[in-house]
Amino acid sequence: MERLKCTISYDGSGFAGFQVQPRQRTVQGMLEKALAKIHKGEAIRIQASGRTDTGVHAVGQVIHFDTPLTIPEHNWKQAINTLLPDDVHISHVEQVSDSFHARYSVKQKEYHYMVLNRDEPDVFRQNYALYFPKSLNIEAIQAACEYLEGTHDFTTFSSAKSTVKGSKVRTLYHASCRKKGNDIEFIFRGSGFLYNMVRIMVSALLDVGVGKRNPEDIPVLLAAKERGKLGKTISPNGLYLWEVSYHEQTEEKHFED
């Protein structure tokens, strides 16, 4: 058996999320269907770095699977892509050792969240960015981001429906926002993320941006450890699973300003 690691991108708009569900179009479903074809009908189970919800996109999701086939590494990518629909694409395939696991070996994950911050909505980006016309104080958001960085109990910033047992302590190595024209791009890099954590953090940061909260409220919210302190989880459409890393980063990753 060989273990293959694949980096994949998908447009979440047309999927009922990543995970297989009966009678639903899911990313995992499409991938496993393609792999079953390659394996002459044999069911091949894939493991992902984690699920993504309905409407959430991925630029660099990672999966692995084991195969009895001995196809040369460089032929796998085209073999699978040919069998996938246009909204899922494998960008990289590599053979890995049996000790690699797409979920359990994760060291860091990076998520981006895109906000369209202008008066008029953009019909072409309704599925790809949150339309938010109110004026935003970027400096205040950036100050709030700095309070989120570090190792904290993120209970306040995770879904009350979360099924995670045990610790809700996570380390956020990087949290920032940058303005690019009318876009505001949020970047989060961390050891792991709780359910809905990015969407709840962005919701709180937008509250800071419009002046409903102060950056200094963030440490208070973290200390409260109570999901009810914050407003609703915002749209999945602006959220992208950007990168999954399996190596310890020896120095801080550089983010352009």
Next chain:
Amino acid sequence: MERLKCTISYDGSGFAGFQVQPRQRTVQGMLEKALAKIHKGEAIRIQASGRTDTGVHAVGQVIHFDTPLTIPEHNWKQAINTLLPDDVHISHVEQVSDSFHARYSVKQKEYHYMVLNRDEPDVFRQNYALYFPKSLNIEAIQAACEYLEGTHDFTTFSSAKSTVKGSKVRTLYHASCRKKGNDIEFIFRGSGFLYNMVRIMVSALLDVGVGKRNPEDIPVLLAAKERGKLGKTISPNGLYLWEVSYHEQTEEKHFED
């Protein structure tokens, strides 16, 4: 009765084209449904500058309609947008005289066609650009564009299914292509366009770009007046109705390089 002119944008991905059809989701259908609500159920017919096919987008489509209501001009935009789905949006409304007609008063139309010219497809742009991985000679395409400019019989470049009776002579004031990173953007501005004309022109220009044809073939193709001389009509997904003009342009519009 007042006549209102509206400029609208739409993402063509989710529509069975512009024109109303029974049991199909169309742009005209959505607009007329919204207007009927505003008019307490009374059917309001809209007139557009022209139809667009399934999958074709619009940045600046223009429509007009007549209304017995006396809503202030600046309230119309929000009133209609509130009733429209996220993939259609009215960007401008103005009152016009009865002599204005969205279709018959058109002086010039501008279409853009987007091509993604790189090795890897982009899952986020499958509906918004033609994925074309082959390497392209932009200078040759530009030379071919210049042969298309001017007043010609465009029979070779229009659908054989075209129902247009009479002359297929049209004037193309501007035809160009420009490279922006991995994108190739085609721009066409003309007095009018025949059915599928932009998609057939881009198809021929891509043939020139890959070396299957020479720029000098364009005048020969025009002179042949035979649709069969050219390959298939390419995807509607890269096509945008960009702007509709109702005034004679006194000097040539400036296109950035």
